[in-house]
Amino acid sequence: MTGRPFTTTPTRRTILKGMAGAGALAAVPRFVQAQSSEPIRIGFQLHRTGIGASYGRWYERTASAALKVLNEGGGINGRPVEIVFEDDGTDPKRGAEVVEKLTTQSNCDLVMGTLFSHVVIGSAPRAGELKVPYLVCSEGHHVASGMLNRWTLQPGITDVKSQVQGMAPFVSSNLGKKVTMIFPDFAFGHDHRDFFTAAMAAQGGEVIQQIAIPPTETSFTRYFPQIPSETEVIYHVMVGPAVLTFVKELGEFYGSGDRPQLFGFIDSLEAVDINSPGLEFLDGSHFWEGHPRYKQADASEHETFYRAAVGVDDNGASVSDPADIATYAHMFSTWETLFVIKHAMEAAGYTGPADRQKIVEAIEAMTDFAEGQAHPQGPKVFNGKTHQAFGLQSITKVEGGKLVRVHQTSMEDGFYPDEVDYTTMSF
Amino acid sequence: MKLDRALLLHLGLLAALLAFHFAAPAYHHTNIARIMVLAIYAMGYNIAFGYTGLLSLGHALFFGAGLYAAGLLAYHAEGTAGTGLIAGLAAGGLVAFALGLFALRTAGVAFMIVTLMFAQAGYLTVLYFGSYTRGDEGIVIPRAGRMLGSLDLSDDNTRYLVAFALFAAALLVNLWLARSPRGRIMVAMRENEERSRMLGYNPFTVKLAALTISGLYSGLSGAAYALMFGYAGASLASVQYSILPLLYVLLGGAGTVIGPFLGALLMFYLIDYASSVTDAHQFVTGAALVLLILFAPKGILGTLRERGLRWLP
């Protein structure tokens, strides 16, 4: 599916072509006249099927909404922009193939949009070989850890290490010092385990138990007895189709009686209504949110604009279907990444694929993004050496069936020493 | 005459693939390199399944063994592509041999489940040792580890030619095997185990040998995949990757030498094409599989062989 930039005034020729059944070419004639008005093509690696499909649907909607705003504002360097969406099945092998396809067959100027870490890591080597900028929207620590390459950047969303680290001060001073962590037994969960355990220790707290759940598990109750009784806070983060079961079973296990404080990453409940049957016990518990799902009382005008443009109501659901809940905490990254691309291409004077390296250099030269229409989630600091953006994180509390922000981290909460300097690497 | 025709066909395929290197558009160039690597895996699967009748659902274990032997060596021990390929070959063969010692005590559906279980245990082991493997996320193979002597496997041309060389070797060995007495014994085992036993062949050793050869192919393919595409992750050792070669082989034609390649080629472009024409591309893939099996139940080459090309090895 190709996002077509403008509704062109149909010329006689296009009408004839359309009638001849070549409708797909209808937009072409307008741009062939001048080289400079040829559209910029952005490849989007999309989780349309597979385990990431809930996210993929909203990533597509958000990116399409951003594209519309971008084109209405004159495109990039006066050129229209289009996005070529291609499904990667949330699979790393197919992911690498999709990077290939978008670059060498669809002739995209760059590739963006990947969420799931294994797809990012499986695809990044190919992007590096093809020398095509690869802008991921993944929140993984893979970029800033230095395991990827000069061509892979994450300017649209804070990485998990920074997010997790930023949570520790609030958790230890407001919820409790003794934490039991429950996380999936794979890399994403291990990142949470390692970074939060260290951050908690730095705050004078302690992680007293780490419960790693095998990824093939569909039922969780039997793991809950491992939660020590002196636990003050349960830190939970789960992904995949079984997350709802997890939260429900935790509720059944503790019931309405005395229970530890709950702190979770909203990843567990992205695209899930927190007022679903069985989730009542979440009332009063806290969540990390990259971008609060429920519109907050102090929402900025940019936030309001963004929400309307994407088509999300005040409760974080689609305006056309209140049961269709957005993956709100993550999807802003595609919007912001698209505007980073705009600024990078304009700063680099981008004219075509020969200038791809200039895009990377232009992004590396960036230091911060101000809150605004291009960055509705809030201001960010960008570290050109580690290719990673850092933003403000929200902690919300479930109150009366809504997620209400009770804390916002400071930028400094999320900083950590650089682990890599990509700018010293060759292209 | 018959033999020459078969040999010519296979050499012709290799010549076409080599010619493709010079004529191919960039996108298809990399695709074919990838397909050749996966076809080695499918050929290995075919040696166990198509020729010997061992329907395994656990070949991802062998593929994964090769993948991780090469990947971990390069990632943790500064291994290079040469050692990686040898390690992958050895790992695939060894794991297959060891698994065969247990699993070949069973047959039929029990064999399917035993292999499936071992592969599942292997997949979970990759996750369990997440501090070395980075589990499902996987690892990026460092550039230095992808050097085969002075050949850089991350270079498109080198990759294609090395993939071609490995594929050609695998194909010719497979052809030789299929036409050798040993290959005939394997087929005999598939067709009638009891009679072969009475003729003095020990089914267990024949099957173990076939499974080990199959493991060598799979391990080589896994190692080549890691080294050529720079990534090793747990999803490549998951159950889907056990079903994949089965699908390739059944589509192309079980018990034919070119069938696995044809199946891999078709399946790749089927998915690739379907996902560019519709959002619901799994529907196209599913329908195509059903139709193919309805109208060409022996796979494409198997059906051709039944309808006249009887000489097809």
Next chain:
Amino acid sequence: MDFGPFLLLALMEGLVTAAVLALTASGLSLVFGIMRVVNVAHGAFFMLGAVLAWFVSQWVPGPPALSFAVALVLCPLIVGAIAAAADTAVLKRLNYEPEATIVATIGLLYILEQAALSFFGPDARPVPAPLNFRIQLPWFGYSGYKLAVVAAAALVLLAVWLILRHTRAGLIMRATQIDRDTARAFGINVDRVYAGVFAMGAGLAAIAAVLIVPIQQAHYLMGGDPLLLSFIVVIIGGLGSLRGTLVAALVIGLSDGVISTFFAPTLAKIVATLAVALILVLRPQGLFGKRAA
């Protein structure tokens, strides 16, 4: 928590797993035993049952118990009808050739998953439980509905057993299982029996899914694990042996729960998986299967 209650919880959890597994696997066992078909789409039928239950819960007004009851009747019928259609349109034409049916059912799996993705969407969606009470034990709380699931599964299995043993339909099925050609010679319409068995197998998976969906949630990829586990249960139990399937479901459901009290969870999964493989290596015909000739 002390070891005693810990073990009790593991056993209760194992029992729920076992009950649902027994139901799902008995469907596969019927298809496997009578038709000798390896139905890779069995998990997709399971998923379809859960997804349809969600649709029913949206369309049927009134208390959750009512929509649940409707789902429990309607979903297995719809899924069974789809299965029967697939059998007649595809599997029959393949003459139930083992390898061909594997590919065909993989194709079917893709089609069903895509249908669920297109019409139901990629999100996990909850279905309310028909009864909502929680049993508070001295050490932990437990869902009352889960215990009801165990009872319901037992009832359904009893019904299946009665049908197979004491009805004419069951007799015909068993006759077809033992010798399809002789059955045909005696005037049994084997095609219809096969379509019926395939539908019944899928229907059992759908019932299991409708029962489990209030505990878990409907999701278009939920069929993978039940498929793997059912396969294992069927083979361990011994081909075509319903009693074996039951015992194997209990063994696997309970061992999974109990082993995880002794090892790190992922290690426990590895140990349990290898244990299953070794049981089969030592007893290839399964626990209750007859040794193959």
